[in-house]
Amino acid sequence: MESAVRATCPKCQNALNIPARWIGQTVKCKKCGALIRATTKVPLTPGVLPQPVPVPAYETNGLSAAAYPLPLGYPPPVLVAQPVPNTPVDPDRPARRAKPKTARPSASDHAFDLDPAEGGVAVRARRRNRGSGALIGVALFFVLAAGLVGAGILYGEQAIGDLLAINNKNKEPGKDASDPPPGTGQSPGTAPGGSGPSKGANATLPRRMLFISVTKYMYLNPLTAGVAGGATDRPAGVANNMAFNWRVPRDKDNDQTFVLSDTATGKNERLPMKNVVQGTYQEFFKTSRAQDRVFIYFGGHAIEKDGKAYLAPIEAELDGDDWQKTVIPLDHFYDELKKCKAAQKVVVWDVCRLNPEKGKVRPGSEPMSAGLFKALTTPPAGVQVVTTCKAGENALELTQLRPDGFAGPMYSGSAFLEAARFVANARLAKTPPTPADPLPIDDWHPAVAKRTNEICDIAEKSGSGGKQTVTLTGAAPATLAPPDPAEKVAARFDLPQAPKGASPAEVKSVERELALPPLRPGLSEIGLADFPFPADVMKDYAEDVKIADVMADKEKYPLRVAVLEVFGKLRQMWAPGAGATRIRDTITGSINDNLKAAVKKEQEFWAVSIAELELELIKLEGLTDARKEEPSKRWQAHYDFALAVLKARLAYMNEYNKLLGNLVTESVPALDPKLGQDGYTLVAADTLRSGKEVKKIAEEAQALFGEIVTKYKGSPWAIQAKQERGVAIGLNWKPASLKKE
Numbered sequence: 001m002e003s004a005v006r007a008t009c010p011k012c013q014n015a016l017n018i019p020a021r022w023i024g025q026t027v028k029c030k031k032c033g034a035l036i037r038a039t040t041k042v043p044l045t046p047g048v049l050p051q052p053v054p055v056p057a058y059e060t061n062g063l064s065a066a067a068y069p070l071p072l073g074y075p076p077p078v079l080v081a082q083p084v085p086n087t088p089v090d091p092d093r094p095a096r097r098a099k100p101k102t103a104r105p106s107a108s109d110h111a112f113d114l115d116p117a118e119g120g121v122a123v124r125a126r127r128r129n130r131g132s133g134a135l136i137g138v139a140l141f142f143v144l145a146a147g148l149v150g151a152g153i154l155y156g157e158q159a160i161g162d163l164l165a166i167n168n169k170n171k172e173p174g175k176d177a178s179d180p181p182p183g184t185g186q187s188p189g190t191a192p193g194g195s196g197p198s199k200g201a202n203a204t205l206p207r208r209m210l211f212i213s214v215t216k217y218m219y220l221n222p223l224t225a226g227v228a229g230g231a232t233d234r235p236a237g238v239a240n241n242m243a244f245n246w247r248v249p250r251d252k253d254n255d256q257t258f259v260l261s262d263t264a265t266g267k268n269e270r271l272p273m274k275n276v277v278q279g280t281y282q283e284f285f286k287t288s289r290a291q292d293r294v295f296i297y298f299g300g301h302a303i304e305k306d307g308k309a310y311l312a313p314i315e316a317e318l319d320g321d322d323w324q325k326t327v328i329p330l331d332h333f334y335d336e337l338k339k340c341k342a343a344q345k346v347v348v349w350d351v352c353r354l355n356p357e358k359g360k361v362r363p364g365s366e367p368m369s370a371g372l373f374k375a376l377t378t379p380p381a382g383v384q385v386v387t388t389c390k391a392g393e394n395a396l397e398l399t400q401l402r403p404d405g406f407a408g409p410m411y412s413g414s415a416f417l418e419a420a421r422f423v424a425n426a427r428l429a430k431t432p433p434t435p436a437d438p439l440p441i442d443d444w445h446p447a448v449a450k451r452t453n454e455i456c457d458i459a460e461k462s463g464s465g466g467k468q469t470v471t472l473t474g475a476a477p478a479t480l481a482p483p484d485p486a487e488k489v490a491a492r493f494d495l496p497q498a499p500k501g502a503s504p505a506e507v508k509s510v511e512r513e514l515a516l517p518p519l520r521p522g523l524s525e526i527g528l529a530d531f532p533f534p535a536d537v538m539k540d541y542a543e544d545v546k547i548a549d550v551m552a553d554k555e556k557y558p559l560r561v562a563v564l565e566v567f568g569k570l571r572q573m574w575a576p577g578a579g580a581t582r583i584r585d586t587i588t589g590s591i592n593d594n595l596k597a598a599v600k601k602e603q604e605f606w607a608v609s610i611a612e613l614e615l616e617l618i619k620l621e622g623l624t625d626a627r628k629e630e631p632s633k634r635w636q637a638h639y640d641f642a643l644a645v646l647k648a649r650l651a652y653m654n655e656y657n658k659l660l661g662n663l664v665t666e667s668v669p670a671l672d673p674k675l676g677q678d679g680y681t682l683v684a685a686d687t688l689r690s691g692k693e694v695k696k697i698a699e700e701a702q703a704l705f706g707e708i709v710t711k712y713k714g715s716p717w718a719i720q721a722k723q724e725r726g727v728a729i730g731l732n733w734k735p736a737s738l739k740k741e
Helices: 135-145 157-164 234-245 274-287 330-339 370-376 415-423 441-461 504-514 535-541 547-552 558-573 593-621 624-629 633-664 692-711 716-725
Strands: 004-008 015-019 026-028 035-037 126-128 207-213 257-261 293-299 301-305 308-312 344-350 383-387 395-401 411-414 471-473 586-588 679-685 730-736
Touching: 207 234, 207 274, 234 257, 234 293, 234 411, 234 415, 257 274, 274 293, 274 330, 301 370, 308 330, 308 370, 344 415, 370 383, 383 441, 395 415, 395 441, 411 415, 411 441, 415 441, 441 471, 504 535, 504 558, 504 633, 504 716, 535 633, 547 558, 558 593, 558 624, 558 633, 593 633, 624 633, 633 692, 633 716, 633 730, 692 716
Parallel strands: 207 257, 207 293, 293 344, 344 383
Antiparallel strands: 004 015, 004 126, 026 035, 301 308, 383 471, 395 411, 586 679, 679 730
């Protein structure tokens, strides 16, 4: 007698005796006919069970692993007890869930599949020994003895049938299509006559995937990668989700998913500089075989300048004499892709991204230009291109959109990637893919486009959305190269490294003296010590006197002490939660006496702080003679930067105080109720609304930053000056629709 587990049908509460070898497969309750599936519990302690290849977490979206046999190299999907919706899941339409009681827009209104169940009742299974003749019974005994097995029940007859794509009319009801023939003694998912994984189609699918994500731009508008401070690298998570569901090989000897992301950690942590980005896609193209189906995603900035299109690595600039050396011509990417031997080539351009909640505080994030759209959608023959927005549009980014509050789902980062998390699954096909199949782009594109639009609609109702059109251009070749299982697998390669520079410890010592909190949150993402400064440049800025010795003899080092005091004052004012960071981003409702009184109270801090910075400025400007006599190039640069940044932040504080005054005097644009406008948002502006004196200070700051970039080229001060120079100091109140319906 073989071993069995006992469970309870969640629909009719009938007791079930499930053969142990059917764990993880679909069975039918004889009493009520509900289709259910028993699964093993996930171990409570991570890492107890060894995995072939450690990969970041991915979402399974409630899919049954039984329908699509697990490729080598993947850990088992997290399939704890999770009720399945009672309606089938249409790839073009999310399954609807019950609407919330409030009238507020929600993700559930748009019926997205959510991440694996956060709740659900686990059904405990008890082992009943019916004999020990079968090998699987012995194995199950040890597993159960270790306390690692339970059972979870997934139910919903109609949804299960759709998810499992059971189309074989002759198969025995309640058994999975991948079961071996009765009486063979073969375990499900194994090769005939053996106990190892079957050499099925999706164990050797000729598929490869490359994700490139750049968000922490040094000089361009920073992008939103996902949840701030989150433990999961969002782009890598989506890449692994798609790789799992599209059955891209992930075996330790055949891992065909590559992720270059500036939010990644661990062994694949890289700065996506120009040489790294170029080297990554060049090596990926070069190592792809003629039978491969390849998918490439680029998330970041793409620009059009002087009639040509460029991709922006992390250090990209849009001005200066050397700007072309910092960008990647789109022609270079397409030329390299043309050389690639792969049978099917798909490129996704998730560019021209903008987070409406943060606005455009540096260059970049402009709407897609007609010239850029044309260049992106004119690839070499046989290449399919997906663009996440079209000419005149931006690709939407989200900070932490929670349409249902903290109890509901959260959308963060690229709206397109958030949509891709919910459609990149195997249910787009009715049967498991075979090696000869192409990547399912023709089915995937309309599904991901529709879900992107739905996310944009949710964001629009929350006051932070916009129109975004996901397009597909080009076509795959009429015939694809047939798979050749005898050919050696495509070579795995290591991601390129950024150029080597001066000692990180040496740069870190400069950073400790120089670094300031960003003028606005989210602007300073890359530490100076992470950037490869040339060693021959840094030697000119060597430390001559310790900071402690400077502060111990203030009379001997008046210039250095004054500089340190300026940096200290700015750090104090812009520390997390400090006064200069507590600004009004929005004004909801009409301007009334209560609001005016609160604003006047707030202006007291800004008036005092402005006076304090003006005193620091007078002190610094009185040390111009000492600046000429300062022997250390390090401290010359410190002084010049302190003077420039002090003027820039003084201008910013005056500008914000001016905007507060506009609320008191009601000198703001009129609201248009017909457009649903019910408040104001504070947005960046290219021009200042302040008076001539403040504008002059801002202009002087910009000029000083420019001089620093030239005079201290290749140094940390030049990097900081470029970053500060690119930040828009001007502000404006913009009418907006803020009410959450």
